[in-house]
Amino acid sequence: MQHGKYRFIVGFLALPLGLYALFVVWPFIQSIYYSFTDWTGLSPEFKMVGLDNYRRMLDDEIFWKSLQHSLIFAVVLPLVTISLALFFAFMINVGGRRRRGGPVISGVRGSSFYKIVYFFPQVLSIAIVALLFAFAYNPDSGAINSILRGIGLDSIQPLWLGDPDLALWAVMAVLVWSTVGFFVVLFSAGMASIPADLYEAALLDGANRSTTFFRITLPLLWDTVQSGWVYMGILALGAESFAVVQIMTTGPGGPDYSTTVMVLYVYQKAFRDGQAAYATTIGVALLVVTLAFAALVMRLGRRERLEF
Amino acid sequence: MGSTSAEYDGTGGVGRRDLIKRSAALGLISVPTMSFLSACASSGGDDGGEKAKAGKKTAKNPLGVNETAGMEFVLFDGGFGKEYAQDAVKIYEKNFPEAKVKFSATQKIQSTLQPRFNQGTPPDLIDNSGAEQMDMGVLVGKNQLADLTPLLDAPSYDDPAKKVRDTLRPGIVEMGQFDGDPVWIMYYAYTVYGVWYSQKALDSLDEQYPETWDQMLAVCEKAKKKGMAGWTYAGKYPYYLPFSLYPMIAKVGGREVLDSIDNLEPNAWKHPAVKTCFEAYYELQQKGYVLKGTPGLDHIQSQTAWAQGKALFIPNGSWVENESANVIPKDFDLAVSAPTGIDSSDKMPFGTIWASGGEPFVVPAKAKNGTGGMEQLRIMLSEASSKNFTSKVKSLTAYNGGTDGITLTPGLKSGVAALDKAGENVVNPRIQDWYVQLQKEQIGVSGLGEMMAGRLTPAEAIKKIQGFADAAAKDTSIKHYKHQ
Structure with missing residues (x-):
């Protein structure tokens, strides 16, 4: 009987695992292999160079800068985005005042409208969002500085993307803006499945909004938050951060390397400088960082799971 | 959260469902960053097939092209x-x-x-x-x-x-x-690279294109009084600045200065001509002759501001006429000039241009x-x-x-x-096709860009750029070239 069970499971898993092995695991192995070569990416010839690429990477100042920025992305972005999304989702679903004759828990007035508004950036491709914000950040005629001028703050006209101290934060703000809506919807769905009687009981005991949030909503939503955290961190380390940095920033990656991130560096080394092998080396470093990040979040986030 | 799997054992870390979720998320990032690199390699082989047979060389076909080959x-x-x-x-x-x-x-x-x-x-x-x-x-x-x-x-x-x-x-x-x-x-x-401007705007200031730096400063001052900036440039891509800066360096110090820069010779950037030209450009910034906010503009935005008459001069290449065709007014009277030098003691005559x-x-x-x-x-x-x-x-x-x-x-x-005016005095710095990263990211963005934003002094910028050039000269992973 046991034997039959495994055959049954294997039958279902073979195809997806095969595809996964072919399109994900195999390229990984290949990339790791290439990181030990001097392959340029422009000709089929290459030879093994041992650990040279790794030695070079450890001495590469720009690599360390990009690593540092990627880590800031991976820590700050999930923190800000998820906190904001939790707050918005809570206000939309639970945070409203009780209205006579209405349901026990409800969102603030106009919550269904807010829900759509928050989700709106999600339908725009990240490339379009980045372009729009690049216009908004234009110090000469962009929306932000025009508004500042409009309300009489003529003296405050930052260079935004042109200022090494501001550029990284300006880029991160765009990512927060464009992803927060997705998490609002995700958390809203999670909150909707928390039984209303738990809230009722809390309200009867005189709990206020913040108590309700920290004692009921957050613990029961923990799994979703944790998955969201990993997902957001991976976005911040990977594709999304590449898109905004590549499209918006000076250089790209500047000014003065203040916004360069690992994925951008991989791209530049592979496709601008014809050093594909070194690019895969940085790719391997990125893989290690990503795995470490996921492992860390899982470890820190582990707690008792509630069943209801 | 009724969806939580009941089989979860509470201690073993990752549940099945989560594992799949996470691996999918991991795949999201890893696929683009890694597989695209490897997708294109390894199948390498020299089975390129037969080359076409040479045809007969005739007066009409001097290279001997095979007339039937695709x-x-x-x-x-x-x-x-x-x-x-x-x-x-x-x-x-x-x-x-x-x-x-x-x-x-x-x-x-x-x-x-x-x-x-x-x-x-x-x-x-x-x-x-x-x-x-x-x-x-x-x-x-x-x-x-x-x-x-x-x-x-x-x-x-x-x-x-x-x-x-x-x-x-x-x-x-x-x-x-x-x-x-x-x-x-x-x-x-x-x-043709150089300083691009509107002849009409210059006429309205009652000025000619300046040949010496003192005249340049005077024109900019005049423009400033009329509420117009002297210069703007692609602030987000400061490697447009060399289009007028490099030929200026050649004009002031001679062709050899650019050649030694291209050859990554030690102390090439420490040449007095480089310092003079950097200081001249820095002065534009310090005196407020550069359009406000320029370091945050990209090439299109800076060209648009310039076409709208917010700034007089822009360093650019001859593609600007096509690229900005829809924002350049009909009566703009677009013109290009070789860069302004310092004075008559320059090594090369006015007209020295990069093409x-x-x-x-x-x-x-x-x-x-x-x-x-x-x-x-x-x-x-x-x-x-x-x-x-x-x-x-x-x-x-x-x-x-x-x-x-x-x-x-x-x-x-x-x-x-x-x-025509330049005649023999055409310079052609090779650094931008020999050492792309050095030219764009390091000299351009981190050196000139920072200096023109007022965050580095010319002396600091030169020191920084010389450091980058020395590092590039030592870097064994890039191929090095020399002028013949």
Whole structure:
């Protein structure tokens, strides 16, 4: 009987695992292999160079800068985005005042409208969002500085993307803006499945909004938050951060390397400088960082799971 | 949260469902960052197939093209469009009616052609240009390109008594060389770099284009009083600044200064001429003659501000006329000038300008019908094809001449005049095609960009740039070149 069970499971898993092995695991192995070569990416010839690429990477100042920025992305972005999304989702679903004759828990007035508004950036491709914000950040005629001028703050006209101290934060703000809506919807769905009687009981005991949030909503939503955290961190380390940095920033990656991130560096080394092998080396470093990040979040986030 | 799996054991870390979720998320990032790198390698083999047999050399077919062999031509479909190349292909087809020509145009040069280079089956002629340009130094270093010397020594299309090499503008042949004699690249377009301005705006200030730096400062001061900035530039891509800065350095200190910079010689940037020019540019910034907010503008935004009359001068190349055509007013009277020098003690005369080839065409070494590719280039370098290009896309070609009898736009006309004035004094810094990262990211963004934003003094900028240049000279992972 046991034997039959495994055959049954294997039958279902073979195809997806095969595809996964072919399109994900195999390229990984290949990339790791290439990181030990001097392959340029422009000709089929290459030879093994041992650990040279790794030695070079450890001495590469720009690599360390990009690593540092990627880590800031991976820590700050999930923190800000998820906190904001939790707050918005809570206000939309639970945070409203009780209205006579209405349901026990409800969102603030106009919550269904807010829900759509928050989700709106999600339908725009990240490339379009980045372009729009690049216009908004234009110090000469962009929306932000025009508004500042409009309300009489003529003296405050930052260079935004042109200022090494501001550029990284300006880029991160765009990512927060464009992803927060997705998490609002995700958390809203999670909150909707928390039984209303738990809230009722809390309200009867005189709990206020913040108590309700920290004692009921957050613990029961923990799994979703944790998955969201990993997902957001991976976005911040990977594709999304590449898109905004590549499209918006000076250089790209500047000014003065203040916004360069690992994925951008991989791209530049592979496709601008014809050093594909070194690019895969940085790719391997990125893989290690990503795995470490996921492992860390899982470890820190582990707690008792509630069943209801 | 009723969806939580009941089989969860509470201690073992990751549940099945989560595992799949996470691996999918991991895949999301890893696939683009890694698999695309490897997707294009490893299948390498030299089974490129047979090369076409050489045809008979005749007066009409000096390269000996096989008249029945197919020819494949891949063009970069960019600012110049593809019509000019299609017209040239038609001539090839007319001359060799039995040959089948496969023509395609793409913006994705690298994604389309990299796998084919890796497999040893590249096309016969490539316009390796645009954002996805394949690194020329690497292609040359890995013996992927064919030497174009047979083409240069062949009789030109119009005049059998003249070699192709003698019909080209100055500097074109040298630009195609990397190390030694072989010529790997044929630059087809010809770009004039310099300071671009509106003659109308200058007239309204009652000024001529300034020839000395004191005059430059006076013009900027006058403009400032009228509420107009003197300069703007592509602040987010400060490697546009060298278009006027490098020829200025050559004018002040002589050609050798630029050559030693290109050669990455020690202390090349410490030359007094470099310091003088950096200080001159820095003064523009310090005196408030640079349009406010410029360091945050990209090339299009800065060109738009300039076209709207917010700034007088912009360092740029001759493509600006086409690129900003829809924002430049009709009565703008676009003009270009060689950069302003310091004074009459400069080593080279006023008029010293940077001009060089653009749109690099290459014939791969492993092409099946490389001779056909060269013949196609020979056709494109004829006077008729060159005129066709100039009238269609408002740019000069490598063919020396080819402007008679066609109406030139204001910018183009002024470019031709500037070249005439320069005569022999055309400089051609190679650093931007030899060391891309050094030129763009390090000298441009981290050096000049920071200085022009007022965050570095000229002395600091020079020190920083010299450091970058020294590091590049020592870096064994990049190929080094020297002026011959």
